[in-house]
Amino acid sequence: MQYYENIVKKRNSCRGFSARKVPEEALAGIRKYYEDVESVLVEGIGTELKFYSSDSYELLKQHVGYNGICIKAPNYLVLYSDKADHYLENAGYIAQGMTLMMAELGLASCWMTIDDAAAVKKALSEDNGMEVACVVAFGYRDPENKEKRAPKITIEELCLGKDFRTEANLVRLTRELEDCLRACAHSQSFLNLQPYRLLVDYDRVSLVGLPSEMTNEADRRLNYGIVMFNFYSVMWAVRPSAPKWSFEPPERDLRLPEDVEYVASIRI
Ligand SMILES: Cc1cc2nc3c(=O)[nH]c(=O)nc-3n(C[C@H](O)[C@H](O)[C@H](O)COP(=O)(O)O)c2cc1C
Known part of the structure; x- marks a missing residue:
């Protein structure tokens, strides 16, 4: 969209x-x-x-x-x-x-x-x-600036299924949700490391953080805010009453490895 x-x-x-x-x-x-x-x-x-x-x-x-x-x-x-x-x-x-x-x-x-x-x-x-x-x-960008675009992870790399050990099923996504996920895959992050993943269940998307030795605590948290905004901005553009991200602990077992942190989730 x-x-x-x-x-x-x-x-x-x-x-x-x-x-x-x-x-x-x-x-x-x-x-x-x-x-x-x-x-x-x-x-x-x-x-x-x-x-x-x-x-x-x-x-x-x-x-x-x-x-x-x-x-x-x-x-x-x-x-x-x-x-x-x-x-x-x-x-x-x-x-x-x-x-x-x-x-x-x-x-x-x-x-x-x-x-x-x-x-x-x-x-x-x-x-x-x-x-x-x-x-x-x-x-304003200098017209002589020929900086290359940073490569980004694909939504297939970014997304998992209902928990961390289940593969994502991205075949039946609505166009709206697919664009929200693409916006997340395009998010800015410290050193472009994109150390996070999205768990995509039928009614909820959860953001989890991957270990990243190079990213300090502050940049990790800024990264999360950026990716959550990118998701929300695309949803909001078509649905101003779009639900918001919540930091409430998950109600279901996301089967996260010990070094993966749960961040937040949003209703879809
Ligand atoms: C929290 C954070 C800190 C960043 N710090 C720097 C920085 O100090 N210097 C810099 O050149 N880019 C910095 N960046 C920009 C990233 O390198 C950039 O977002 C990433 O490479 C992806 O490229 P894109 O912004 O073109 O999508 C930072 C990005 C984030 C999110």
Whole structure:
């Protein structure tokens, strides 16, 4: 369907931005989306959105970006959050919504790993009592940037059946659900490792996390928020009353190996 094909599938990371300034109207559009759209995963967790200009590159570069490389961009989005259960999944979910909104506005973006959240906050001279949960570089893609698209797992690799030891039966999927799963398979993740799987039962999809030595706790939780938002965004585009992800423990035995963690599930 259109939202998956036109937005989710087309959104890929950018590491070469042009110097072109993002107009104030576009920043206002992203802020309006953040303030108005009901795109939170966990109700009641306070968050604050701040935009920073390219001047902040010097402040961020010590503490943000893998392999010691912070991406130079005309703008950075920082999402601050109160600390609460699942606040990082919630922040990943909210910020992913904003990166897809950016894609709709013709902007490119790149998630940035955070080495030291407290140091980022100090460097930005912020004192709002919240944690730095996400940093995203954004702006217009440099037309000379010939960056290749990252390869993604297929839905056949991503999905399992009703439990971890049962194969998925993807033959009878509705088109709507298939696109939701494709959106998950296309999700952004730390180092593109995609260390998670979906268990697809007849009435419920469950997200489980695979062990990944390279992914730290914060990035793992952001990954989960991103994948849950991608699923929800495609569902929501056709059904605004779409059910939401729940962290309630599973009612059925998902037969998970010891090193696989249950994350959340959604009714379908
Ligand atoms: C939590 C998280 C942290 C990331 N950190 C970085 C980073 O520090 N530097 C970078 O170049 N890309 C970073 N990325 C972007 C991923 O490398 C990228 O999403 C992945 O390779 C998939 O490519 P795509 O975004 O084009 O789909 C991060 C992504 C996530 C989700």
